[in-house]
Amino acid sequence: MILGRADGLWLNEPKRWAAEGDSLEIVTDKASDFWRETHYGFNRDSGHFLGxxxxxxxxxxLHVQSDFRQLYDQAGIMVRIDERHWVKAGIEFSDGQAMLGSVLTDERSDWTTAPYQNDASDFWVRATVDKGVLRLQISADGNLWPLMRLAPFPMASSYLVGPMACTPERDGLKVLFTSFRLSPPLGRPLHDLS
Structure with missing residues (x-):
């Protein structure tokens, strides 16, 4: 059982990880990443994802705890259809600080970042997919959930969703994931922060 479930599928299983109850701790492998084409011109699908x-x-x-210190250190949640259609969202170290970050990939990747005003080493992230719309939310305490991103997202009969982490510039980022919950879409109004 990983994160309290028996149906998880690894994409790029890290060399070092341990699971107990509803917790999963991983240590990232060297040069792990998810990206497609935009700006850099390359495709990478080597990040760690448990879907x-x-x-x-x-x-x-998902609750995420880590110490982001080097360029592009990142962890959070991923929603995935295949290698050309996915989103990753959480915290990413960029421009000298831990930032909110999300990459939505529909054949090609985009990237959005914004300063995060709370403790980036301990946060919650939420993804809702319903009727071709993706809603990402971030929380400092697991209670108040401001909007992080709202975007169109490819419709599919099924998805994979779960913890994601990667370190394009190094290895050795330790990440603790806990409190993974999967449910029907919440269906709350857009400005409901609960």
Whole structure:
């Protein structure tokens, strides 16, 4: 059982990881990354992702703890259809600080970043997919959930969703994931922060 479930599928299983109950600790491998084409011109699908199967609509939440210190250190949640259609969201170290970051890939990757005003070493992230729309939320305490991103997202009969981490410039980032929850979509109004 990993994160309290038995149906997780690894993409690029890290060399070092341990699971107990609802917790998963991983240590990233060298030069692990998820990216497609934009700006850099390369494709990388070597990041660590533990995906749990969903139906066509869901909400997933995850608690993430790590010490982001080097360029592009990142961890959070991923929603994935295949190597050309996915999103990753959480904290990413960029421009000398831990930032909110999300990359939505529909054949090619985009990237959004913003300063994060709370403790980046301890946060919650939520992804909701419903009727072709992706809603990402971030939380400092697991109670108040401001909007991080709202975007169109490819519709599919099923997705994989779960913890993601990678370190394009190094190895050795230790990340603790806990409190993974997968449920039907919450269906709350856009400005409901609960």
């Amino acid at each position: 749990f199967p969903t139906g066509e609509a869901f909400t997933a939440e």
